[in-house]
Amino acid sequence: MKWIAREKSVELRLNPEKILPGAKTIICLAKSYYTGEAQEGSLESCVARYARVPDYHKTLKAPLEELAHFVSSLSSPPSKSLCFLDSGPLLERDLAQRAGLGFIGKHNSLVSKTLGNWFFLAEILTTLQMDADAPAVNLCGSCQKCLEACPTGALRAPWVLDSRKCLSYMTIEYRQDIPEEYHAAMGTKFFGCDRCLEACPWNEVVSCEAKPSVHISELPLSLKKLEQMSENKFKEYFSSSALARARRAGLIRNLRIAHKNAKNTPLGKQFL
Numbered sequence: 001m002k003w004i005a006r007e008k009s010v011e012l013r014l015n016p017e018k019i020l021p022g023a024k025t026i027i028c029l030a031k032s033y034y035t036g037e038a039q040e041g042s043l044e045s046c047v048a049r050y051a052r053v054p055d056y057h058k059t060l061k062a063p064l065e066e067l068a069h070f071v072s073s074l075s076s077p078p079s080k081s082l083c084f085l086d087s088g089p090l091l092e093r094d095l096a097q098r099a100g101l102g103f104i105g106k107h108n109s110l111v112s113k114t115l116g117n118w119f120f121l122a123e124i125l126t127t128l129q130m131d132a133d134a135p136a137v138n139l140c141g142s143c144q145k146c147l148e149a150c151p152t153g154a155l156r157a158p159w160v161l162d163s164r165k166c167l168s169y170m171t172i173e174y175r176q177d178i179p180e181e182y183h184a185a186m187g188t189k190f191f192g193c194d195r196c197l198e199a200c201p202w203n204e205v206v207s208c209e210a211k212p213s214v215h216i217s218e219l220p221l222s223l224k225k226l227e228q229m230s231e232n233k234f235k236e237y238f239s240s241s242a243l244a245r246a247r248r249a250g251l252i253r254n255l256r257i258a259h260k261n262a263k264n265t266p267l268g269k270q271f272l
């Protein structure tokens with residue numbers, strides 16, 4: 001993740017006017033990905049919740065662009081707008097907190113009083129001048145449940161995440177063998193990690209409707225299928241899934257560890 005520290009991207013992150021000259025407003029958006037609780041022992045339960053729905057980079061692109069188009073049409077001459085969805089050089093959580101969408105919890109994710117912490121962030125950067133909402137206030141209090149729940153000690157202190165120890169980083173971004181010391185902590189979770197998010201008591205207030213997803217059950221997800229698949233076929237089958245980010249080799253690596261941890265359980269057999 002060296003790109004985070006690159007001088008150019010730091011400069012852009014700190015100064016959105018360099019991304020869009022004349023930028024006056026950042027509209028921050030949140031979209032819930034909550035699909036309800038997965039059945040225990042199901043393949044779906046082994047994947048981080050955000051990846052249980054089709055890849056948000058793709059599904060949210062069109063509605064986001066439509067909204068940006070609408071924003072541009074609000075003034076004459078039309079304002080200029082740019083859309084961001086995870087990929088751009090913006091500090092999405094910091095901006096969302098400042099826009100009042102929620103507060104940055106001690107686990108580093110944004111927590112909303114209505115959506116819990118199960119949502120994506122997106123932004124529209126625009127030259128249109130708009131009034132700002134009030135920033136959100138932190139409501140963690142003395143709670144430390146997320147820090148206690150992290151199985152690897154990646155959350156070293158409140159708001160301090162050591163990504164090198166984070167199972168989300170290990171199973172999605174890391175391209176080498178996962179060191180043995182992290183295998184047990186992974187359990188059967190072979191893509192991403194939700195442990196710190198699951199621990200947050202603010203999830204009890206989730207007010208959005210859970211829409212069950214069939215996405216994971218539709219993917220060819222087993223060691224045998226992945227090992228026999230060509231890279232081109234992998235790209236084709238996983239084109240609508242966030243799981244593609246781990247690549248075929250990464251998913252095979254992760255599934256082998258999850259299988260070892262599942263021993264002879266019915267779930268372990270599904271990994272084969």
Ligand code: B12
Pocket residue numbers: 001004048049050085086087088089090091092093094104107108109110111117118119120121122159161163166168169172173191192193194196197
């Ligand atoms: C790189 C990245 C990761 C990396 C590193 C995480 C990290 N610490 O930065 C890894 C792979 C580990 C990761 C994991 C996850 N990620 Co991620 N990730 C990103 C990404 C692409 C960039 C983050 C970045 O720029 N980091 C660099 C640091 C400097 O910036 P920062 O963390 O935003 O800011 C921190 C400090 O500056 C400081 N700070 C800044 N302002 C303020 C203000 C106050 C008051 C305080 C106290 C602190 C503070 O605290 C911030 C939080 O650590 C963002 C998208 C984006 N463009 O923002 C998604 C994003 C943060 N990830 C997201 C998600 C969903 C996850 C996972 C939950 C996925 C999963 N289930 O496995 C985990 C959660 C892990 C965790 N506990 O943080 C969502 C979070 C949504 C939300 N509700 O907050 C984002 C916003 C993507 C999106 N568009 O939806 N992620």
Ligand code: SF4
Pocket residue numbers: 104105106107108111139140141143144145146147199200201202
């Ligand atoms: S679990 Fe507790 S400390 Fe962590 S983000 Fe939620 S409220 Fe804050």
